[in-house]
Amino acid sequence: MSLDIKTIGTAARRHTYANVARRIGGDKPASRYQEATFDMQASVNFHYKPLWDERFELHDKARTAIVMNDWYALLDPRQFYYGTYTQSRAKLSEQFDRSCGFVEKLGALDALPSPWREMLCEYLLPLRHYEWGANMNNCRITDEGYGTAITQATMYATMDRLGLAQMISRIGLLVDGNTGDRLAQAKQRWMDDAFWQPMRRLVEDTLVVSDWFELLLAQDFVMDGLVYPLWFTDFDERGRTHDATAMTLLGEAFLEWFADTSRWIDAVLKVAAAESDANRALLSRWFVDWRLRAVDAVAPLADEVLDAGGEAAVTRAIERLNRRAVAVGLTV
Amino acid sequence: MASNVSITLQNNDDARGIIEAIVADNPGAQVADYPSMVKIDVAGRLVVNRVSVEERIGRAWDVQELQLTLVSMSGSVDEDDDHFILEWRK
Numbered sequence: 199m200s201l202d203i204k205t206i207g208t209a210a211r212r213h214t215y216a217n218v219a220r221r222i223g224g225d226k227p228a229s230r231y232q233e234a235t236f237d238m239q240a241s242v243n244f245h246y247k248p249l250w251d252e253r254f255e256l257h258d259k260a261r262t263a264i265v266m267n268d269w270y271a272l273l274d275p276r277q278f279y280y281g282t283y284t285q286s287r288a289k290l291s292e293q294f295d296r297s298c299g300f301v302e303k304l305g306a307l308d309a310l311p312s313p314w315r316e317m318l319c320e321y322l323l324p325l326r327h328y329e330w331g332a333n334m335n336n337c338r339i340t341d342e343g344y345g346t347a348i349t350q351a352t353m354y355a356t357m358d359r360l361g362l363a364q365m366i367s368r369i370g371l372l373v374d375g376n377t378g379d380r381l382a383q384a385k386q387r388w389m390d391d392a393f394w395q396p397m398r399r400l401v402e403d404t405l406v407v408s409d410w411f412e413l414l415l416a417q418d419f420v421m422d423g424l425v426y427p428l429w430f431t432d433f434d435e436r437g438r439t440h441d442a443t444a445m446t447l448l449g450e451a452f453l454e455w456f457a458d459t460s461r462w463i464d465a466v467l468k469v470a471a472a473e474s475d476a477n478r479a480l481l482s483r484w485f486v487d488w489r490l491r492a493v494d495a496v497a498p499l500a501d502e503v504l505d506a507g508g509e510a511a512v513t514r515a516i517e518r519l520n521r522r523a524v525a526v527g528l529t530v
Numbered sequence: 531m532a533s534n535v536s537i538t539l540q541n542n543d544d545a546r547g548i549i550e551a552i553v554a555d556n557p558g559a560q561v562a563d564y565p566s567m568v569k570i571d572v573a574g575r576l577v578v579n580r581v582s583v584e585e586r587i588g589r590a591w592d593v594q595e596l597q598l599t600l601v602s603m604s605g606s607v608d609e610d611d612d613h614f615i616l617e618w619r620k
Contacts, residue, residue, distance in 0.1 A: 208565065227541075227546060229543060229546060229547075230543050231588075274588075275588050276588050277587065277588035277589070282589075286589075
C-alpha cells in the first residue's frame, strides 16, 4: 500500500495592506519594516491648526524648504522598525556593558597615568551635553518632520542620543568610582572652559534652527561627522600613546553606532539630493555653512587634545566628511 | 538534463529577503508557495549570495543564519563566508 501525503494550500486573499501594495508594485508579501512605515502618518483631514504655530497644519510638508514628491522615498537602509531597532541596540548596549565590566575588573582606568586621566575627563565627559543637544534636535526633527520614513528613524536617533550620553556618563563613573564628581566637573567644563565654548555655542544655536531638514543635515551629518571620527579615532589614538587602551575598548560601541547611523543619514541625503537640482543646491549650501561652523567648534578641542597635531586631524576629518558629502551627491 | 536542486525555507519575515535574493540570483528558479514554507527548485545549481541577501535585509548577514529558517534541501552543499551553493556533483 502506498500512502501519498498531500498538503492543501489555502491562498491568502491578500498578502499585505492595500497602501503598502500600491507602493511595492502589487500584492505580495511585504517586510515588517515596510508595513510599519509606509503611510503611517496622517496626511489629510487635520481639523485644527496647532496653537503653537498656526501657519502650518499638524503635519505639513511646508515646514522645510526641501521638496519631495514622495516623503516615503527617504527609507532607512537599516530597515529599523521597533523590533529590529530595539534588538540592534540591545546588542550594542550588551557589548558596551561587557567592555565596561572588563575595564572595571582590570582596574584599567584607575591605572591610567594621571595627566591623561585628566585629559580624558576634559575631552570626553562634557560630550554628554553635546549628546543632550543632539537628543533635543532629533526630537524636534521627529516632531516637525514629514512622513514616518524619516520621523521613525529620527525618533530612534533621539533615543540613541540619550543612550550615548548615558554611556559617556558611565565612563565618567568608572573614572570617579561612582561618586559622580567627574560628571559635575564635566558640566562646569562645558559651561566655563574656553575651548568648549565654541562647541556649546554651536549646540545651542542648532536648538533654534527653524528648518527641520537643515537641522537634520547639521546635526546628524555635519556635526556628528566631524565629532565622532575625531573623538573616537584621533583623540583615542593619542590616548593609546598615553596607555589609555582601555578607552579604545569602551569607544568601540560609539564607533559602531556612528557607522550604523552614517549609513542611514547618507542614504536619506542621497535620495533627497537626487530628487531635484533645487534640493541638491540647498543641501550643498547648508552643508558648506554648517561645516564651517562645526570646524570652528571642534578645532579648539582638537588643539587642546592633540597639540600640534590638532590642525592635521581636523583637516583629515573635513576630508572624510567631504568624501561622504560628494558620495551622496552634494557639492562641497 | 541536469536534475533539480532545491531548498525549502520557512515563509516568514526572516526568510523573505533570502528568498528574494535566491530568485534574483538564480534565473529559472521555480518558486512553490506552501502554507508555511517556500520551496525553490533550480536546475543543476542554486546559489545564495551573502551580498544579495544583505542588500535586501539592510544589515550584515552571516551565511550560517540560513539555518535558522531552513526546512529542507537537496543537493551537495558548498558553503563559505560569501555564499551557500547547492549542486549535484558528477
